[in-house]
Amino acid sequence: MKRIEILKTYKIYIGGAFPRTESGRYYQPLANKKPLGNICLSSRKDVRNAVVAARGAQTGWAEKSAYNRSQILYRIAEILEGRRSQFQSELELQGITKVTAEKEIDASIDRLIYYAGWCDKYTQVFGSINPVASSHFNFSTYEPTGVVGIIASEESSLLGLISMIAPVIAGGNTCVVLASESKPLCAVTFSEVLATSDVPGGVVNILTGNTKELLEHFASHMDVNAVVYCRNNKDEINQLRLLAVDNLKRITIKDNVNWDDEKVENPYEILNFMEVKTTWHPIESISAAGSGY
Amino acid sequence: MAKKKAKEIELDLSSNWDYAPSMESTGHIQLKKKYDLFIGGKFVKPKSGVYFDTINPATEEVLAQVAEANEADVDAAVKAARKAYDTVWSKLSGKERGKYIYRIARLIQERAREFSVIESLDGGKTIRESRDIDIPLAAAHFFYYAGWADKLDYAFPNRNPQSIGVAGQITPWNFPMLMIAWKIAPALATGNTVVLKPAETTSLTALKLAELFQDAGLPDGVVNIVTGYGQTGSHIVNHPDVDKIAFTGSTGVGKLIMKSIANTNKKSTMELGGKAANIIMEDAPLDQAVEGVINGIFFNQGHVCCAGSRLFIQESVYDIVMRKLKDRMQALVVGNPLDKNTDIGAINSKKQLDTIKKYIKIGKEEGAEIYQPNCTLPKKGYWIPPTLFTNVAQSSTIVKEEIFGPVLAIQTFRTVDEVISKANNTPYGLSAGVWSDKGSKVFNLTSQMRAGVVWGNTYNKFDPTSPFGGYKESGHGREGGLQGLEAYLKFNA
Missing domain, CATH: 3.40.605.10 (Aldehyde Dehydrogenase; Chain A, domain 1)
Incomplete structure (x- = not known):
């Protein structure tokens, strides 16, 4: 008798745990007219829970040494390499060819390695010691913006996803990700990779669901510091920009990006989610440089 | 004994130290009508x-x-x-x-x-x-x-x-x-x-x-x-x-x-806008810190987005810092901007004058204690004497909102963790100041401040080569x- 196959329950990823959505609802994205699975339709409450988890993890993540963050990103790549076959079958199930899927997985792993290498280098390349005219030591460096919302690429469900998560967390931010709505499988499986890669719980949180329902909650949440939007819908872009004003979220729009292009790999993607901090201190004697303290 | 004696002598700089006016000439200025x-x-x-x-x-x-x-x-x-x-x-x-x-x-x-x-x-x-x-x-x-x-x-x-x-x-x-x-x-x-x-x-x-x-x-x-x-x-x-x-x-x-x-x-x-924290640790060089506080809030009549408008003093040095601060405020000269002796000039507009007065009124109504030095203000024009408020809380309006005037709100703290959390508890993040003689403490605090410009043992310094802007x-x-x-x-x- 033929063995009965065990079907996978796709869940969301919040604070290092895999809850089902608070909404209790699901949807069935189709590929070749067949449902890919029962995927969680995350709710506003899930977004809020994920932001709480991301905020809780942010200070600890930012305070890790750059060397440590670098090793953890490298570790994600290692684990991903070890699970390539699972991603291969999911990518194919979502409708691309075997060869294309292989290429996407290769590029995804390499992209993680690329940003792993930047963790302990971008402050050296882009930080500055500023030659002020008064007798002060003055330097500028980069600090993470905080909690970043990622509306991940709709089409490039693995490479597009990783291309944004990697630079965001490389700089010490934590994130809440909304996965591709029509191709969510890789995102859910990627969260299983994250959970086994020494990435502290809460640093990356991944939700699946309906963009129309959830975008406004990413855009208007007062404890989200930045949102990057990787799709092409003009109305959604306008809505995001408008709602983001209330707490002056930093908004990055990545429309019409070719994620296969190696040019999308660059350190400026890290800096997009950083704040410049400039520190002054007198040289020689406290409150040096004349009478004006 | 010495302590008692010090208490009896109060500095009265404003009455004894009147400077002769030293006016900048306006004769060479060419303005069209x-x-x-x-x-x-x-x-x-x-x-x-x-x-x-x-x-x-x-x-x-x-x-x-x-x-x-x-x-x-x-x-x-x-x-x-x-x-x-x-x-x-x-x-x-x-x-x-x-x-x-x-x-x-x-x-x-x-x-x-x-x-x-x-x-x-x-x-x-x-x-x-x-x-x-x-x-x-x-x-x-x-x-x-x-x-x-x-x-x-x-x-x-x-x-x-x-x-x-x-x-x-x-x-x-x-x-x-x-x-x-x-x-x-x-x-x-x-x-x-x-x-x-x-x-x-x-x-x-x-x-x-x-x-x-x-x-x-x-x-x-x-x-x-x-x-x-x-x-x-x-x-x-x-x-x-x-x-x-x-x-x-x-x-x-x-x-x-x-x-x-x-x-x-x-x-x-x-x-x-901003509502910057200026933090005095107990091991700070207090005279310089007080000078930095004065410059932090009274520079340009407090019309400064990065003004150090929230002062945090570690409890153990609160009394001495307050005494020094009030003495220093008494010596500030408020008046004609063109007089080279003047420390605090005129408030920029009637509208801003009203805004500052409104906040001073709110401060009093919310139960804060006000201190202003004795100083004579010119009869015409827009003026506010240097002002500080004590007995305020994190929830006080004058602690939360930007006033954009010479008004300082003062709070105390005991531990480093406490002051970090109080200082960062604001939707603003433009600037911050930290005063301590201990290098490791200064760097700990400057790196914990969620602000774009942080001054350690100095305040309100600007330079073209130095990036300025907020979180x-x-x-x-x-x-x-x-x-x-x-x-x-x-x-x-």
Whole structure:
């Protein structure tokens, strides 16, 4: 008798745990007219829970040494390499060819390695010691913006996803990700990779669901510091920009990006989610440089 | 015994230490009675036909009349800027652009005294400040950015930086000339042209600068100056042919601007409000710290977005710091901005005076304890004595909201963790100050402050090479330094 196959329950990823959505609802994205699975339709409450988890993890993540963050990103790549076959079958199930899927997985792993290498280098390349005219030591460096919302690429469900998560967390931010709505499988499986890669719980949180329902909650949440939007819908872009004003979220729009292009790999993607901090201190004697303290 | 004796002697510097007036001369100042708009390299009459008075806030006397630009005027200015961008400025090499900007810097240095005096007359700030800080820094800013014009590829490796087009810029009244320099210098260095609206209460140095641009031979239309109120600014913001908005002002107005450009692809830089923490640890050099607190909140009448308006004193040194602070406040000279002895000049406008008075009233109503030194204020003009409040809480209105005046709210703390959490508990994140003689403690605190500019054992220091700008609701983008170039560039990597 033929063995009965065990079907996978796709869940969301919040604070290092895999809850089902608070909404209790699901949807069935189709590929070749067949449902890919029962995927969680995350709710506003899930977004809020994920932001709480991301905020809780942010200070600890930012305070890790750059060397440590670098090793953890490298570790994600290692684990991903070890699970390539699972991603291969999911990518194919979502409708691309075997060869294309292989290429996407290769590029995804390499992209993680690329940003792993930047963790302990971008402050050296882009930080500055500023030659002020008064007798002060003055330097500028980069600090993470905080909690970043990622509306991940709709089409490039693995490479597009990783291309944004990697630079965001490389700089010490934590994130809440909304996965591709029509191709969510890789995102859910990627969260299983994250959970086994020494990435502290809460640093990356991944939700699946309906963009129309959830975008406004990413855009208007007062404890989200930045949102990057990787799709092409003009109305959604306008809505995001408008709602983001209330707490002056930093908004990055990545429309019409070719994620296969190696040019999308660059350190400026890290800096997009950083704040410049400039520190002054007198040289020689406290409150040096004349009478004006 | 000694302690008791010290208590009996109270410093009374204001009564015994009257300085003889030392007035800056105004004889060499040339002001026209009426100023038109500066569009396409010429002064042109406003299509609106409307002029408004600009007054000296220290005397309430009218200094000149200034044109109010309407939508048609702004449109003419944007067209002039676009034409200059397309036909001249974007075609010029970085090297040649830089030379024009160097010229501007030199001319400001040559006319520094005239600009300083007008700045003090029109804005109420002390002549010592406009002479020693605002105008020299404005010239330095042009000088610094002039040199970047032909070196942009080195600032953004592998990024192919390109100018954006026409930049709309709206500047505040607290550092009129300096903020204009912060806006115009990087915009020109990166190859953009400009439509600038200075604040309505302080337009004169902007208009003098327009005369200087003519003298510098700056090509027509590269910088256009349209004076007016918020309405004029909104015409710039909403003009479809403006590619970038740079704004310095309140967080409230900044948000309105962000909302109006949300459905466009206009880039923006926002330098908005602040409510900075200035923290005195028990191991701080207290005399210097007190001097830093005074400079942090009373510099420029407290009209400073990065003012250290929330003071946190570690409990163990609270009494001694308060005594020193009050003594020092008693010695501050409030009065005529043109007197070189003056420490605190006039409040910039009647409107701002009312705002500050409103907050002082709220402070009292909410149960805070007020202290103001004895000082005689001039009968005419707008004045607020240096003011501090104790017995306030994190939830007090005067602790939460930006007052933009010489009003300090003082709280205490016991531990480092406590003060970090109190200091960061604000939607603002522009600046912060930390005072301690212990290096490791200073670096711990400066790195924990969620703010764009942090001063350790100093306060309110500015330099063209030093990037300035905020975290969170204090805005986005940086002005100054290499980082200040980015907001005026697009990248085609």
